[in-house]
Amino acid sequence: MHSEVVASRSADPRDSRESRNGSPQLDAVSLAIIEQLQQDGRRPYAAIGKAVGLSEAAVRQRVQKLLDQGVMQIVAVTDPLTVGFRRQAMVGITVEGDLEPVADALTAMPEVEYVVMTAGSFDLLVEVVCEDDDHLLDVINKRIRALPGVRSTESFVYLKLKKQTYMWGTR
Amino acid sequence: MHSEVVASRSADPRDSRESRNGSPQLDAVSLAIIEQLQQDGRRPYAAIGKAVGLSEAAVRQRVQKLLDQGVMQIVAVTDPLTVGFRRQAMVGITVEGDLEPVADALTAMPEVEYVVMTAGSFDLLVEVVCEDDDHLLDVINKRIRALPGVRSTESFVYLKLKKQTYMWGTR
DNA sequence: ACGTGTCTTGCGGATTTCGCAGTTCTGGGG
DNA sequence: CCCCAGAACTGCGAAATCCGCAAGACACGT
Numbered sequence: 001m002h003s004e005v006v007a008s009r010s011a012d013p014r015d016s017r018e019s020r021n022g023s024p025q026l027d028a029v030s031l032a033i034i035e036q037l038q039q040d041g042r043r044p045y046a047a048i049g050k051a052v053g054l055s056e057a058a059v060r061q062r063v064q065k066l067l068d069q070g071v072m073q074i075v076a077v078t079d080p081l082t083v084g085f086r087r088q089a090m091v092g093i094t095v096e097g098d099l100e101p102v103a104d105a106l107t108a109m110p111e112v113e114y115v116v117m118t119a120g121s122f123d124l125l126v127e128v129v130c131e132d133d134d135h136l137l138d139v140i141n142k143r144i145r146a147l148p149g150v151r152s153t154e155s156f157v158y159l160k161l162k163k164q165t166y167m168w169g170t171r
Numbered sequence: 172m173h174s175e176v177v178a179s180r181s182a183d184p185r186d187s188r189e190s191r192n193g194s195p196q197l198d199a200v201s202l203a204i205i206e207q208l209q210q211d212g213r214r215p216y217a218a219i220g221k222a223v224g225l226s227e228a229a230v231r232q233r234v235q236k237l238l239d240q241g242v243m244q245i246v247a248v249t250d251p252l253t254v255g256f257r258r259q260a261m262v263g264i265t266v267e268g269d270l271e272p273v274a275d276a277l278t279a280m281p282e283v284e285y286v287v288m289t290a291g292s293f294d295l296l297v298e299v300v301c302e303d304d305d306h307l308l309d310v311i312n313k314r315i316r317a318l319p320g321v322r323s324t325e326s327f328v329y330l331k332l333k334k335q336t337y338m339w340g341t342r
Numbered sequence: 343a344c345g346t347g348t349c350t351t352g353c354g355g356a357t358t359t360c361g362c363a364g365t366t367c368t369g370g371g372g
Numbered sequence: 373c374c375c376c377a378g379a380a381c382t383g384c385g386a387a388a389t390c391c392g393c394a395a396g397a398c399a400c401g402t
Contacts, residue, residue, distance in 0.1 A: 026254060034254065037247035041212040044359095044389060058350055060390075072249040075337045076208035078242060083197060083205065086339075090261075090289065090296055092327075107334040110342045115334040118261065118327035125261055125327060129339045156263075156289035156296060163278040163286040166246045168257075168300045171281045215358055215390095229381050231359075 026071070029054065030062055034072055035169035037063070041074040079161045080129045087136040088129050088158040091144060092122035094151045099123055102149045111139050122154070197242070200225065201233055205243055206340035208234070212245040250332045251300045258307040259300050259329040262315060263293035265322045270294055273320045282310050293325070 026034075032052040036043055045063070046056040054062075066072045080086050095102050099117055106115050106126050114127035126144075130136040136157075145153055197205075203223040207214055216234070217227040225233075237243045251257050266273050270288055277286050277297050285298035297315075301307040307328075316324055 031254065034247055034249060039246075041245035041247055046389070055351055056390085057352080057392095061349080071253060072247045074212035074245070074247050075210075076205055076212055076243045076245050077248070077337050078205060078244075080339050082242060083202065083340075090287075103333045110338075112334065113336050113339065116261075116332050117330040119330055120327035121325065122327055154292065156291040156293055159288040159290055161287050162274045163283065165284050166248050167281075168251050168284065169254075217358070226382050227358085228360090228383080232380075 030066060031169065033059060033062055034066070037072070037074060038166050038169050041076075077164065077166075079164065081158060081161060086129060086131055087133055088127070089136060089140070090156045090158070091126050091128060091140060092154045092156070093124040093126065093144070094121070094153075095123045095149050096151045097149050102147055105147050106144065109139070109143065111135070201237060202340065204230060204233055205237070208243070208245060209337050209340050212247075248335065248337075250335065252329060252332060257300060257302055258304055259298070260307060260311070261327045261329070262297050262299055262311060263325045263327075264295040264297065264315070265292070265324075266294045266320050267322045268320050273318055276318050277315065280310070280314065282306070 029052055033048055033054075036048045036051055045059045048054075048063075049056045049059045052059070067074070080088050093102070093106075103115055103117060103124060106112050106124065111128050111130055112126050113129050114125075116125050117123065118125055128136065128139055130139060140153065140155055144150065200223055204219055207219045207222055216230040219225075219234075220227045220230045223230070238245070251259050264273070264277075274286055274288060274295060277283050277295065282299050282301055283297050284300050285296075287296050288294065289296055299307065299310055301310060311324065311326055315321065
């Protein structure tokens with residue numbers, strides 16, 4: 001049942017079964033809208049409507065809802081290493097006890113851009129963006145390792161970003 | 172009035188010294204523009220101009236140039252796990268010999284969204300987005316591990332994305 | 343059948359985007 | 373020192389887009 005490009009799932013936007021993590025399930029049309037905006041976040045609503053078979057106003061409302069629900073965000077993304085001389089790293093973390101409070105504490109740190117729970121030899125992976133080496137050292141050694149429950153960390157300092165895309169929809 | 176947004180670096184946009192990796196160095200005004208668009212990728216040029224002290228047309232030109240140069244992209248970003256039932260993982264890779272050809276081969280794979288060279292116990296970190304477990308297994312075992320030069324890989328399957336922002340500019 | 347909630351459509355009016363011409367600023371020769 | 377070329381910025385009118393609103397369509401539960 002994986003046939004059509006856009007029609008493999010229900011076409012009814014009212015199809016709002018909640019998935020297990022609380023985010024609403026998306027119908028094929030919303031998926032197509034997201035796909036359009038993954039190519040160009042500023043594409044006009046009318047153009048999107050033509051592409052997905054909806055009126056301009058309908059697209060506008062669905063985009064607004066997707067934004068409000070937090071399902072998607074339309075933003076400028078850059079390579080932080082390019083934009084100023086900063087230090088960036090991925091940090092793998094192992095935790096004892098409950099993951100949630102640790103993850104929440106990390107999420108609250110402004111230097112932490114990305115937090116994900118994983119299966120494997122790390123419990124959490126977080127991406128850190130810092131001004132310089134001192135700042136990075138401070139965040140990792142003083143702030144992250146100081147969190148209760150953190151058993152160990154391993155850092156991977158970024159040398160060069162080779163690829164960064166958001167086009168999973170378009171293939 | 173809050174003009175004079177950021178003045179720590181050169182205010183001359185012609186300040187185009189190339190940094191070592193080939194990307195142009197950005198002046199304070201372009202940085203401020205990017206910061207605006209990190210908050211809302213669809214913010215109108217006139218509003219940005221007011222915030223950074225430039226005319227609407229000037230902002231438009233600079234944004235266009237930043238996009239053309241590949242310094243920034245304006246796109247919709249989502250949590251792939253939310254948008255359809257997919258499998259996602261971070262893969263740490265160690266390489267023997269030159270990193271570049273391996274990194275380039277990974278960059279060419281559509282399932283690979285993110286490729287970064289790192290210092291630490293992995294040489295490369297790549298993020299993979301797949302349809303399902305079979306697809307993920309195929310990409311990691313058949314495609315990535317098959318690349319010449321790849322010595323070993325370690326996978327971290329995503330369980331839950333907790334945070335994903337692009338607001339480094341705003342702090 | 344009826345009402346309810348949601349999605350959709352179709353419009354003006356306000357806003358934004360776009361293209362262009364003219365001006366300013368900077369750096370490099372002559 | 374002057375002048376020129378290139379790049380960036382401004383201002384403005386026309387076209388396109390965005391936005392809010394009211395009305396129609398549709399599925400669903402009572």
